[in-house]
Amino acid sequence: MAPDEPTELEICQNLLDSWIDSMEELSEIQEAFAVEGRIDLNGKTILDVGTDCVKPVYLALKFKPNRIVGIDESLPYIASDIMLQSRDFAETEIRFYKCSFLNESDLDRVLRKEKIAMFDYVLVSKTLHHLRTGECVAVERDKGHDCRRDRAEKNCIYRFDEKEVFKRLLELGQRIIVYEWFSPHEEDDDKVRGRGGYLTTDEWKRIFSHLCRNYRVEFVRPQRFTLDKDSMTKIDLMLRKSDLVCFYIEKTNQQSCGDQPK
Secondary structure, three states: OOOOOOOHHHHHHHHHHHHHHHHHHHHHHHHHHOEOOEOOOEOOEEEEEOOOOHHHHHHHHHHOEOEEEEEEOOOOOOHHHHHHHHHHHOOOEEEEEEOOOOOHHHHHHHHHHHOOOOEEEEEEEOOHHHOOOOOEOHHHOOOOOOHHHOOOOOOOOEOOOHHHHHHHHHHHEEEEEEEEEOOOOOOOOOOEOOEOOOOOHHHHHHHHHHHHHHEEEEEEEOOOEEOOOOOOHHHHHHHHHOOEEEEEEEEOOOOOOOOOOO
């Protein structure tokens, strides 16, 4: 074993830590599944974008939805074991696919295989900041950044296109649940080329402004409230006091902020 390679004990400890973190997050996320104050996932389907493979097990055991489909570009090595062994301890069908949300052709193949046109819920947990597709905006954080010097784009950060991302998410699910931790001054260890970099306060404000004009938005964390024209004034203070948000989005015929969608 090379000196810098983790020991078997360290690997087990890291795995345990990741499971504990996921369980703690789910205690905050699960409220976003409630309808009229009640969580009833019986017969429901869930798409877990950027799955850690832990949350599907928790949801399956506690709430017994009909099916959970998890997708990620790089699945944890435990994915296949969970998928096979879950048949023995859970009523829920759990499926995992190595697939990027940004790859429409691969994602369409998964949907066809699962024979699901639209899920009841789409969970996007600590993954929203990876759904970046625009031009590099790293210079906004680092004036010395030069894309030409970094051919691998290791230090690039693509622009987040909130209009396209949420439009696509709402084509996949009736309710989109977002749980996101953010600290733009820290490194994103899970960064893939320019598709990473934690969302900044300015990006969040732009995201919420777009969502408020076009969809129904309900916050769960750090406090419960409906996002509308009046409550938009809470966003700035909330983002300065907290480093995580949990909210859900649904389509609505009525506009919450402003007169016209943009």
